[in-house]
Amino acid sequence: MSQTVDRALSILPLLAEGPANLEQVAARLDVHKSTALRLLRTLHEHGMVYRQADQRYRLGARLFALAQQAVENLDLREIAHPHLAELNAACGHTVHLAVHEEDEVLYIDKVESRYPVRMYSRIGKPVAITVAAVAKLLLADLPEPERRAVAERLDYPRYTPRSTPDAAAFLAELAKVREQGWATDLGGHEESINCVAAPIRGAEGRVVAAMSVSAPNVVVSADELLTLLPRVRRTAEAISAEYTGQSPCLRSDRPQSDEPQSDEPRSDRPRSDRPPTRSKRAAP
Numbered sequence: 001m002s003q004t005v006d007r008a009l010s011i012l013p014l015l016a017e018g019p020a021n022l023e024q025v026a027a028r029l030d031v032h033k034s035t036a037l038r039l040l041r042t043l044h045e046h047g048m049v050y051r052q053a054d055q056r057y058r059l060g061a062r063l064f065a066l067a068q069q070a071v072e073n074l075d076l077r078e079i080a081h082p083h084l085a086e087l088n089a090a091c092g093h094t095v096h097l098a099v100h101e102e103d104e105v106l107y108i109d110k111v112e113s114r115y116p117v118r119m120y121s122r123i124g125k126p127v128a129i130t131v132a133a134v135a136k137l138l139l140a141d142l143p144e145p146e147r148r149a150v151a152e153r154l155d156y157p158r159y160t161p162r163s164t165p166d167a168a169a170f171l172a173e174l175a176k177v178r179e180q181g182w183a184t185d186l187g188g189h190e191e192s193i194n195c196v197a198a199p200i201r202g203a204e205g206r207v208v209a210a211m212s213v214s215a216p217n218v219v220v221s222a223d224e225l226l227t228l229l230p231r232v233r234r235t236a237e238a239i240s241a242e243y244t245g246q247s248p249c250l251r252s253d254r255p256q257s258d259e260p261q262s263d264e265p266r267s268d269r270p271r272s273d274r275p276p277t278r279s280k281r282a283a284p
Contacts, residue, residue: 007031008039012059015049019056069101076209077109080200080239084111084211087235091228093215094119097200098127098134099208103150105135108209115219119193130156130164131188133197134210140178141199141207147174162188182233183210186222194222196229198236203244211236 007029014020014028026036040057043049047062077097084095088111097109104126112118129135139150151167151174164170177183185195197212213232215225240246 004039007035008043011036011039011043012048012063015057015059019052019054019058021056025057076200076239076243079242080209080211081109081111083235083239083242084109087111087213087231088113090231091213093213093220093225093228094121096121096134096212096214098132098138098210098212100135100138105129105132105138113215113219115215117216117218119214119216128157128159128189130154130170131159131185133183133185133195134212136174136177136183136185137197137199137210138207140174140183147171159189160187160191162186162191164188182229184226185212185214187217192216192218194220194225196225196232198229198233199240200236200243201240203246208243211239 010029011025014025020028022033022036022040025040026033029036029039040049040051044051044057044060047060049057049063050060051057076099080097084097088095092114094113095111096107098105098107106126107121107123110121110123127135129139139147142150148171151170154167154170156164156166156170158165164173181199183197185193185197187194193214193216195212195214197210199207200209200211202208211232213225213228
């Protein structure tokens, strides 16, 4: 390990014991104060340490946030996986689990389709955020000012004619998703791939993750895939219940329509659909 990295990491256990000043950090590391200051400044820039008004340093909020996020995602994936596998066994299609981290939506779990025509996607890969059904659910749950800020700073690639064209269309789509409590991606990233998704909620009712079922239209049509929506939502509710330690139930403060017909394209607005992966056809 690089000596610089080793020294920087050695500061964190020291500050876990309580705030320390520059002299104390330098003494613990057995380095000159200028070296200790340089390391502390780097950690401070990344939010790992914070300099108090009394010039002592303590662990930074960013470090706690990363630790909490890692624990939550690890626990969520462990809880969700059996439910995802059960859904996959029942329908045979690809099932994904995704979370929102900073400015990206990432897959954290995947159960592969049993069909020879499969999707190219992998755990840890960011989704196409402006079209993916899981991304719509995660962003739709953000407070309105944050939602608008995110939408306005995104680029809007035209993957297909059904891709989201601009921020205004994306905000309209997010408003619809927030109202109905589920999302689709019908050919927005690749014309041949469709997806239905449902939210997973934490103890306070906020969306902490989203799960989806995706399939190429050579295996199942969009209309046929939409018939799986009630089961996808029940799976998401079961994961939410286990994650929060509560009995599964429908939230009463948001409409809970299972009617996929309400997601049919309207002629007066653009469609934005399709999850963020590329499909590949495997040899039968």
